[in-house]
Amino acid sequence: MILETEGLTKEFAGFTAVNGVTLQVKRGTIHALIGPNGAGKTTCFNLLTKFLIPTRGRITFNGQDITALQPADVARLGLVRSFQISAVFPHMSVLENVRIALQRARGGSFDFWRSASVLNSYNQRALELIEDVGLSSFANWLAVELPYGRKRALEIATTLALDPEMLLLDEPTAGMGHEDIDRIAQLIKRVAADRTVLMVEHNLSVVSDLSDTITVLTRGRVLAEGDYKTVSANPEVREAYMGTGHA
Amino acid sequence: MEQRVAEPIATPEVQPTVWRTQSATILFVVMVVGLIVAPFFTYPLFLMQAMCFALFACAFNLLIGYVGLLSFGHALYFGWASYLSAYSAKAWGFTPELAILTGTATGAVLGLLAGSLAIRRQGIYFAMITLALAQMMFFFALQAKFTGGEDGIQAVPRGHLFGLIDLSKEMNMYIVVLVIFLAGFLFIYRIIHSPFGEVLKAIRENETRAISLGYKTDRYKLVAFVLSATLAGAAGGTKAIVLQLASLTDVNWPMSGEVVLMTLVGGLGTIFGPVLGSFIILVMQYKLAAVGEWVLVIQGVIFVACVLLFRRGIVGELANKLKIRL
Ligand SMILES: Nc1ncnc2c1ncn2[C@@H]1O[C@H](COP(=O)(O)OP(=O)(O)OP(=O)(O)O)[C@@H](O)[C@H]1O
Numbered sequence: 001m002i003l004e005t006e007g008l009t010k011e012f013a014g015f016t017a018v019n020g021v022t023l024q025v026k027r028g029t030i031h032a033l034i035g036p037n038g039a040g041k042t043t044c045f046n047l048l049t050k051f052l053i054p055t056r057g058r059i060t061f062n063g064q065d066i067t068a069l070q071p072a073d074v075a076r077l078g079l080v081r082s083f084q085i086s087a088v089f090p091h092m093s094v095l096e097n098v099r100i101a102l103q104r105a106r107g108g109s110f111d112f113w114r115s116a117s118v119l120n121s122y123n124q125r126a127l128e129l130i131e132d133v134g135l136s137s138f139a140n141w142l143a144v145e146l147p148y149g150r151k152r153a154l155e156i157a158t159t160l161a162l163d164p165e166m167l168l169l170d171e172p173t174a175g176m177g178h179e180d181i182d183r184i185a186q187l188i189k190r191v192a193a194d195r196t197v198l199m200v201e202h203n204l205s206v207v208s209d210l211s212d213t214i215t216v217l218t219r220g221r222v223l224a225e226g227d228y229k230t231v232s233a234n235p236e237v238r239e240a241y242m243g244t245g246h247a
Numbered sequence: 248m249e250q251r252v253a254e255p256i257a258t259p260e261v262q263p264t265v266w267r268t269q270s271a272t273i274l275f276v277v278m279v280v281g282l283i284v285a286p287f288f289t290y291p292l293f294l295m296q297a298m299c300f301a302l303f304a305c306a307f308n309l310l311i312g313y314v315g316l317l318s319f320g321h322a323l324y325f326g327w328a329s330y331l332s333a334y335s336a337k338a339w340g341f342t343p344e345l346a347i348l349t350g351t352a353t354g355a356v357l358g359l360l361a362g363s364l365a366i367r368r369q370g371i372y373f374a375m376i377t378l379a380l381a382q383m384m385f386f387f388a389l390q391a392k393f394t395g396g397e398d399g400i401q402a403v404p405r406g407h408l409f410g411l412i413d414l415s416k417e418m419n420m421y422i423v424v425l426v427i428f429l430a431g432f433l434f435i436y437r438i439i440h441s442p443f444g445e446v447l448k449a450i451r452e453n454e455t456r457a458i459s460l461g462y463k464t465d466r467y468k469l470v471a472f473v474l475s476a477t478l479a480g481a482a483g484g485t486k487a488i489v490l491q492l493a494s495l496t497d498v499n500w501p502m503s504g505e506v507v508l509m510t511l512v513g514g515l516g517t518i519f520g521p522v523l524g525s526f527i528i529l530v531m532q533y534k535l536a537a538v539g540e541w542v543l544v545i546q547g548v549i550f551v552a553c554v555l556l557f558r559r560g561i562v563g564e565l566a567n568k569l570k571i572r573l
Pocket residue numbers: 012017035036037038039040041042043044084
């Protein structure tokens with residue numbers, strides 16, 4: 001197990017968004033977290049990456065208790081997330097966006113006396129990552145000028161730039177066209193070869209295609225867990241989705 | 248299960264805005280030449296004062312424009328640096344360069360103290376804490392003996408630079424101020440265009456994302472804050488030697504407001520904006536000296552006009568129109 005939670009709970013002013021979630025993510029797998037809107041998936045991500053402080057529960061990453069860490073420390077341990085609402089640096093170029101993540105490899109960047117041209121050594125790698133997500137022809141665009149789907153792609157490239165041991169992707173294909181969904185799905189599959197991925201995803205064909213394990217969340221609780229076949233056959237899961245089945 | 252509707256993705260036919268950078272170099276040369284010839288056409292004392300304020304505004308802009316932090320008490324570093332420079336020159340007989348360094352160090356130390364207290368706060372709370380600390384230190388300046396209270400520290404000797412060059416000669420003083428201003432300006436330019444500056448920009452653009460990439464953003468913000476306070480200190484210290492005066496005006500809150508106004512008028516987040524802004528505001532204050540208190544009202548109107556009509560400030564609007572970086 002690379003990531004484990006035990007009775008993870010988050011209460012917002014009397015409303016329990018995440019309720020005693022016990023989750024085990026096996027190293028080297030793609031694990032999907034699915035569930036209807038408002039189920040608490042994003043809140044879970046926020047708890048795992050310490051952007052929210054859990055009301056109760058414990059989180060272990062690589063056997064280390066990370067419940068009390070700061071978000072930046074969690075990222076440094078190799079647990080890096082993307083955001084549901086595209087998180088890019090709007091008035092920086094696509095290249096600069098990716099480079100800011102690559103720059104983390106220098107350790108701290110407190111050298112205010114040095115020219116930023118020392119960062120050009122990261123350009124090559126940045127362009128490779130940009131190509132991986134299909135953004136080559138956009139490398140010099142300001143991120144703010146990209147269409148929505150491309151922003152998502154940029155965010156994934158930036159996340160990958162940290163070469164994290166484990167990625168948390170919050171709806172990586174949301175807002176993308178079919179072609180781009182395929183591209184990103186292939187990319188996730190490829191990067192997951194030597195990494196662990198935990199992702200929230202609404203597109204069921206992506207989920208069924210990629211995931212080794214699926215956890216279904218409703219109203220903050222784990223409803224079911226297993227591979228795609230087991231989970232989709234579960235009557236409770238079918239009911240939670242009100243019979244819509246495959247989207 | 249819900250499938251979100253895909254948005255059609257545009258093909259990259261339309262090239263995005265390309266930001267040319269060499270225009271900044273040209274403008275810098277124009278600025279330097281202008282400042283070299285200016286004292287032959289107008290009062291050197293006025294120009295020196297304007298350069299001190301320009302450096303002060305540039306230092307302030309480093310925070311608001313490049314980190315997105317609104318410090319509403321920057322008079323604290325400017326004013327206290329001014330006191331310490333004046334005092335060390337007058338009471339301890341420091342040479343002018345040592346006196347200015349004393350002021351600069353004062354800015355750094357106060358910046359570190361105030362910054363450590365304020366940096367964890369966000370947005371308006373950050374502005375309020377910086378203002379509260381500045382006001383606290385204003386009252387201290389009012390009460391303390393060595394600041395001279397209402398009188399301030401007057402008749403500060405300009406002295407001899409390195410014990411050699413007589414700064415009571417206006418042109419000598421002018422060259423020293425010009426060098427300090429340009430050094431400060433270039434230093435800020437370097438900070439902005441350094442690996443550190445890249446992280447600052449990322450923090451300004453999206454702090455949460457920067458944290459999620461593993462940056463301890465509070466530390467970067469604190470370093471930027473100390474650098475800004477240090478440069479504000481250099482400006483205040485130089486001002487005290489130039490005008491041979493340190494007074495309560497320098498530490499009081501309208502001074503903090505003025506530097507916000509200068510930066511806003513010129514264009515926040517542009518390197519030249521604060522320079523232009525401070526010259527404009529100072530010229531205005533001189534021209535309008537006759538109308539007395541009304542200057543404040545006029546400044547208020549300009550402030551509102553800036554916020555409502557041209558948010559980017561003069562240089563900012565210009566850069567945006569011409570698609571260049573200034
Ligand atoms: N900061 C907050 N304060 C109060 N309530 C919150 C907060 N964040 C989330 N919630 C609530 O918690 C519940 C779970 O939200 P969450 O964003 O985790 O859902 P989700 O499963 O990610 O949904 P979606 O599929 O729409 O992204 C929602 O009812 C939401 O309104």
